[in-house]
Amino acid sequence: MRELTYVRASSAQEAVEAVTADADAMFLGGGTNLVDHLKLGVARPGRLVDVSRLPLDEVETRETPDGPVLRVGAAVRNADLAAHPLVRSGLPALSRALLAGASGQIRQQASTAGNLLQRTRCVYFQDVTTPCNKREPGSGCSALEGYDRYNAVLGASEHCVAVHPSDMAVAMVALDAVVVVLGPEGERRLPVADLHRLPGDAPQRDTTLARDELVTAVELPLTDLAARSTYRKVRDRASYAFALVSVAAALRMDGDTVADVRIVWGGAAHKPWRAELAERALVGQALDEDTVAAAVDTELATARTSEGTAYKLPMLRGTTAHTLTTLATTEDA
Amino acid sequence: MDATIRLTVDGTAHEVTVDTRTTVLDALRERLGVTTVKKGCDHGQCGSCTVLLDGRRHLTCLTLAVAQDGAEVVTAGGLGEGEGLHPVQQAFLDHDGYQCGYCTPGQVCSAVGMLDEAKQGHPSHVTEDLEGDTDLTDDEIRERMSGNLCRCGAYAGILAAVREAAQA
Amino acid sequence: MSTETVEQTPTPITPRSVGTALGRVDGPEKVTGAARYGVEHHGEDGLADPLYAWLVQSTVAKGAVDAVDPAAALAHPGVVAVLDHTSAPRLEDTDDGELAVLQDARVHFRGQVVALVLAESVEAAREGAALVEVGYAAEDHDARFSADGATYRPDSVNPAFDTDSDQGDVDAALEAAAVVVEGEYSTPHEHNNPMEPHATLARWSDGDGDEVLRLVDSTQAVHGVASTVAPLFGLEPGQVRVTAPYVGGGFGSKGMPHASTVAAALAARAVAPRPVSLAVTRQQMFALTGYRTATVSRFRLGADTDGRLTAVEHRAYEQTSAVKEFAEQTAVATRMMYAAPNRRTSHRLAVLDVAVPSWMRAPGEMPGIFAHEVAMDELAEACGLDPVELRLRNEPDVDPESGKPFSIRRLPECLERGAERFGWAERSAQPRSTVDGDWWVGTGVAAATYPGYRMPGNAARVTALEGGRYDVAIGCVDIGTGARTVLTQIAADALAVEPADVDLHIADTSLPSASVAGGSSGTSSWGATVVAAAQAFAAAHGDAPEPGAEVVASADDDPLSGEHVFHSFGAVFAQVRVHRWTGEIRVPRLLGVYSVGRVVNPTTARSQLLGGLVMGLSAALHEESVRDPRFGHVVTQDLASYHVASHADVLDVDAEWLEESDDEFTPMGSRGIGEIGIVGTAAAVANAAYHATGVRVRSLPVTADRFLEVDR
Numbered sequence A: 001m002r003e004l005t006y007v008r009a010s011s012a013q014e015a016v017e018a019v020t021a022d023a024d025a026m027f028l029g030g031g032t033n034l035v036d037h038l039k040l041g042v043a044r045p046g047r048l049v050d051v052s053r054l055p056l057d058e059v060e061t062r063e064t065p066d067g068p069v070l071r072v073g074a075a076v077r078n079a080d081l082a083a084h085p086l087v088r089s090g091l092p093a094l095s096r097a098l099l100a101g102a103s104g105q106i107r108q109q110a111s112t113a114g115n116l117l118q119r120t121r122c123v124y125f126q127d128v129t130t131p132c133n134k135r136e137p138g139s140g141c142s143a144l145e146g147y148d149r150y151n152a153v154l155g156a157s158e159h160c161v162a163v164h165p166s167d168m169a170v171a172m173v174a175l176d177a178v179v180v181v182l183g184p185e186g187e188r189r190l191p192v193a194d195l196h197r198l199p200g201d202a203p204q205r206d207t208t209l210a211r212d213e214l215v216t217a218v219e220l221p222l223t224d225l226a227a228r229s230t231y232r233k234v235r236d237r238a239s240y241a242f243a244l245v246s247v248a249a250a251l252r253m254d255g256d257t258v259a260d261v262r263i264v265w266g267g268a269a270h271k272p273w274r275a276e277l278a279e280r281a282l283v284g285q286a287l288d289e290d291t292v293a294a295a296v297d298t299e300l301a302t303a304r305t306s307e308g309t310a311y312k313l314p315m316l317r318g319t320t321a322h323t324l325t326t327l328a329t330t331e332d333a
Numbered sequence B: 001m002d003a004t005i006r007l008t009v010d011g012t013a014h015e016v017t018v019d020t021r022t023t024v025l026d027a028l029r030e031r032l033g034v035t036t037v038k039k040g041c042d043h044g045q046c047g048s049c050t051v052l053l054d055g056r057r058h059l060t061c062l063t064l065a066v067a068q069d070g071a072e073v074v075t076a077g078g079l080g081e082g083e084g085l086h087p088v089q090q091a092f093l094d095h096d097g098y099q100c101g102y103c104t105p106g107q108v109c110s111a112v113g114m115l116d117e118a119k120q121g122h123p124s125h126v127t128e129d130l131e132g133d134t135d136l137t138d139d140e141i142r143e144r145m146s147g148n149l150c151r152c153g154a155y156a157g158i159l160a161a162v163r164e165a166a167q168a
Numbered sequence C: 001m002s003t004e005t006v007e008q009t010p011t012p013i014t015p016r017s018v019g020t021a022l023g024r025v026d027g028p029e030k031v032t033g034a035a036r037y038g039v040e041h042h043g044e045d046g047l048a049d050p051l052y053a054w055l056v057q058s059t060v061a062k063g064a065v066d067a068v069d070p071a072a073a074l075a076h077p078g079v080v081a082v083l084d085h086t087s088a089p090r091l092e093d094t095d096d097g098e099l100a101v102l103q104d105a106r107v108h109f110r111g112q113v114v115a116l117v118l119a120e121s122v123e124a125a126r127e128g129a130a131l132v133e134v135g136y137a138a139e140d141h142d143a144r145f146s147a148d149g150a151t152y153r154p155d156s157v158n159p160a161f162d163t164d165s166d167q168g169d170v171d172a173a174l175e176a177a178a179v180v181v182e183g184e185y186s187t188p189h190e191h192n193n194p195m196e197p198h199a200t201l202a203r204w205s206d207g208d209g210d211e212v213l214r215l216v217d218s219t220q221a222v223h224g225v226a227s228t229v230a231p232l233f234g235l236e237p238g239q240v241r242v243t244a245p246y247v248g249g250g251f252g253s254k255g256m257p258h259a260s261t262v263a264a265a266l267a268a269r270a271v272a273p274r275p276v277s278l279a280v281t282r283q284q285m286f287a288l289t290g291y292r293t294a295t296v297s298r299f300r301l302g303a304d305t306d307g308r309l310t311a312v313e314h315r316a317y318e319q320t321s322a323v324k325e326f327a328e329q330t331a332v333a334t335r336m337m338y339a340a341p342n343r344r345t346s347h348r349l350a351v352l353d354v355a356v357p358s359w360m361r362a363p364g365e366m367p368g369i370f371a372h373e374v375a376m377d378e379l380a381e382a383c384g385l386d387p388v389e390l391r392l393r394n395e396p397d398v399d400p401e402s403g404k405p406f407s408i409r410r411l412p413e414c415l416e417r418g419a420e421r422f423g424w425a426e427r428s429a430q431p432r433s434t435v436d437g438d439w440w441v442g443t444g445v446a447a448a449t450y451p452g453y454r455m456p457g458n459a460a461r462v463t464a465l466e467g468g469r470y471d472v473a474i475g476c477v478d479i480g481t482g483a484r485t486v487l488t489q490i491a492a493d494a495l496a497v498e499p500a501d502v503d504l505h506i507a508d509t510s511l512p513s514a515s516v517a518g519g520s521s522g523t524s525s526w527g528a529t530v531v532a533a534a535q536a537f538a539a540a541h542g543d544a545p546e547p548g549a550e551v552v553a554s555a556d557d558d559p560l561s562g563e564h565v566f567h568s569f570g571a572v573f574a575q576v577r578v579h580r581w582t583g584e585i586r587v588p589r590l591l592g593v594y595s596v597g598r599v600v601n602p603t604t605a606r607s608q609l610l611g612g613l614v615m616g617l618s619a620a621l622h623e624e625s626v627r628d629p630r631f632g633h634v635v636t637q638d639l640a641s642y643h644v645a646s647h648a649d650v651l652d653v654d655a656e657w658l659e660e661s662d663d664e665f666t667p668m669g670s671r672g673i674g675e676i677g678i679v680g681t682a683a684a685v686a687n688a689a690y691h692a693t694g695v696r697v698r699s700l701p702v703t704a705d706r707f708l709e710v711d712r
């Protein structure tokens, strides 16, 4: 851990200016990912700009021309967001995804922005003694022929096969969330679906944000579909473990056929993977094990696996089918 | 870079000079000599370093001390009233909810924080009905205490202890 | 200690406190955090204001250190010194390659200590270590384990068993057998991962007093540390004082000192008399503090149509490190487990450029019995027999290997009692026949065994105090087993006083010598010694002694050279659920029934047995240290990627024991309980998973992906 300067920002604007001014500066949220990386030597900033005390800790509803949205401040802690009554009732996938992540303690510390911007858990990324293109561009990817049980099956490149580890982000993509960002040029908004990127030939970049862009809020439309959402995570322990795969789903049935459906996968790719082909294949269909499996397979046609990740395809198939059929049953009830 | 911060630890106010890189865990253990908080992994992966920080359960290994200037920290050493034990601690004794004792201060702090979360109605991963009441079943306790690993495998005793404390 | 040690043959005690659930005498310290572990003693006299040491590890698996450039590290504020193989103090004895820290340029495995940074703060030490530049002349290494590459035959296996055994004619018996089961079973590398990382606080006195080196070490044996470390520095054991008042678990990894303890002592010598605090990081533990080797067991079982074994063959393949040999005794328990006239076992090793393997809870029995008991499940199916019945049919009358009778062998009762409690009778014979909602459900059983060990080299001191109280001292360590509590009880009974009248002192080399807290031998070895000392005391001073009267004694009985062999037994029953869509596996019920001699304290014993079962469950479902052979080190090197069971993984786990007393083994009648809980547990889970799904998993851990093709 390099010696570093610590500053506590008193406004979002000031935080952005501080990071813009110093190429060595980083935002500090709850610290549960960044402090870990400081110790590992994965991140070596010279200045930390603490944004955890900014007045960005409100959860509130707003009316918009497109309907009501829930606006979640970037500093809202994961535990508080998961427990928020409007999230529990209107955005159950978000609540479930948060509760499936990390541990009770970590959720008390972690912020909404930090959760979105946490970095991959690829073991080589975290081990500075091994080559890793994400950590050190051009050094090579150790996971390609190494330990990859947790790595990607969709959208990976020869430069990086890591996955994004956030559970919350997967749910947010399924819920059409929009992230609000403040940069030196002012505010902009982008769908969470466009926040994370595929590795391509620049795996060092997890997201489409510039390093001095501050996430200030996330906005989630409160729709009927969102209220019928859920999140299902499969992991190597019953708790306190990252996803092998996960599914955020939302479903609206019209009688016996699918009227509208959202399927987003975690543990599958460098970003939450919206399974749009599968969604399209399901609309208008009856919902059963076979139709879901067939729909999932259209999405998985481009999947690439190794010995270590081959299991993810049947796991995605089974977990998606289980999640959707369960959602359909609760729909009936 | 040094910084001087104020921390209240188990009711005692301290002014302590830390490196900006010092975690709350190392500030407590190495600078203030408070070893009632343990280091099992230093990376947020075990729960041994759990305290109540401003009333919430918190991993001190992933928290920089400079960022917590003015915070109120309660460790297992400060849970009880005076010399007495906190009911959660007594329950750990009564149910042998520990063996080596290294994870134990973190477990008891976590249990106290968790019971408070449950009282506020927080749901958990295993809560069937997100909008229903919080009922601390065995599965709920296990899930909510899963951020605290115990390599001695004292989980059965920990469960019994927390169950008893929850009913008290 | 001027008092001479007398030899005393202990006789059985009358249990009064023994057998009762006395609460842990050190409980309040533990639940409040007041208990101080390894590096938590720097508030104390002589240990205050330490320098912090941080280990620098090699990033090649084989070769030599070319040059160590400390300049950047030394320029970092707070860094005081950098030691490497050219600048570290010399050791007198470098025969043990694991302990010859910083003595030459050779690199034997990736992660070896190649330098050490000393600094005024933890933060500076960590950064200093990152700034040390180490150049290497790397050589080709071999860190890939395969059974076929394991061809080296060690002279013996841990601790001193024959490498091979061969009785009867296995090949002929297999040829003639009505039923043959042949299979390959494997277990991965596993790391002990006690919750308290290895840690040492060291101070070197520059004077020439008796105590030259002072260590507070997180160890299972303070005397073992002193006697191992002293000769490295050319000291007498008495010149090294080691204490370990509280130890946050060990599970074998703290059974003997590793490189970190020596590194701390070296560093303290370099900066004497300033104390040095060295806490091994969790990540470093994966290279430096021992682990269980991966094993492959090739089994061949021959049986008649009634399921009676005619032949048992167990060939074990494992790996060891080039720098120091450790041969896990994987096939040894197979020699005594079941009756079979023809039996053959062997151990072969691959010698690799890897970290040094060592003891981990039930070395040998854990991986070996996993293999054996899954093979037995396969045999039961092949013979059309219930798995409990198969085991009952293969009970030997005497130890099949030595021909000696067992002191007590109650495996059948363990199986029968467990079957009754578990509702085994209702089990369907057919695998993959029970569904509950989205889950396949099944049950499985496995037997367990662990030998009774009594260690030499123990002595205890009994001193009369005022008011009918006694001071009892023995230099053993309580790593969480409850030793402090049960020895208090044993001493009380042996002295015919209340536990409250016993002032027990342990965990200090200034106290009489004690053997390691390992091999489930602690209570047996130390307890027998305490009884011997109490009885010698009574013989010398009667039951109304003058305060100050004192006896130091050791126990000279030697049950292991007598006419019996001593083993504990158990039966483990597991219920498993496998999710038919996702493959997730859960173990809603786990029950162990044991024959372990007399239980000295039902509370601490239960916790020990449950702890073993939980670790066995953890091995069954989670644990695997993944070594990347290209680099040579374990890449799942933390507690987020090396999973140990979390609370949510541990559901209804229970243990019970048969009432008995093994009076021939110890004067308390106890036999040892620390390891047996881990034995057989993973096999019971794997067998239950087979019963649930029809998928036979022959290698650990049993993870969700194993079942995914099941349903489609």
Ligand SMILES: Cc1cc2nc3c(=O)[nH]c(=O)nc-3n(C[C@H](O)[C@H](O)[C@H](O)COP(=O)(O)OP(=O)(O)OC[C@H]3O[C@@H](n4cnc5c(N)ncnc54)[C@H](O)[C@@H]3O)c2cc1C
Pocket: A026, A027, A028, A029, A030, A031, A032, A033, A034, A035, A036, A051, A074, A100, A101, A102, A103, A106, A109, A110, A111, A112, A113, A114, A115, A116, A117, A118, A165, A166, A167, A168, A213, A214, A215, A216, A240, A241, A242, A243, B043, B044, B045, B046, C640
């Ligand atoms: C043992 C362990 C297990 C875990 N398990 C899971 C799991 O199962 N599922 C899961 O989803 N997560 C898991 N996590 C990760 C956890 O969710 C994240 O660490 C946490 O959400 C990060 O939030 P934070 O506020 O602490 O972020 P920080 O660590 O403070 O920051 C993370 C990153 O975000 C940047 N950042 C922070 N705030 C802002 C902002 N407002 N604008 C722009 N950039 C910002 C920082 O610069 C940094 O790069 C686990 C973590 C640990 C340690």
Ligand code: SF4
Pocket: A120, A122, A123, A124, A125, A131, A132, A133, A134, A135, A140, A141, A142, A143, A144, A151, A159, A160, A161, A162, A203
């Ligand atoms: S997968 Fe990505 S993060 Fe992992 S080693 Fe390769 S480049 Fe690095």
Ligand code: FES
Pocket: B038, B039, B040, B041, B042, B043, B044, B045, B046, B047, B048, B049, B050, B059, B060, B061, B062
């Ligand atoms: S030491 Fe903080 S979680 Fe392990």
Ligand code: FES
Pocket: B097, B098, B099, B100, B101, B102, B103, B104, B149, B150, B151, B152, B153, B154, C195, C248, C249, C480
């Ligand atoms: S009591 Fe030893 S780790 Fe929990």
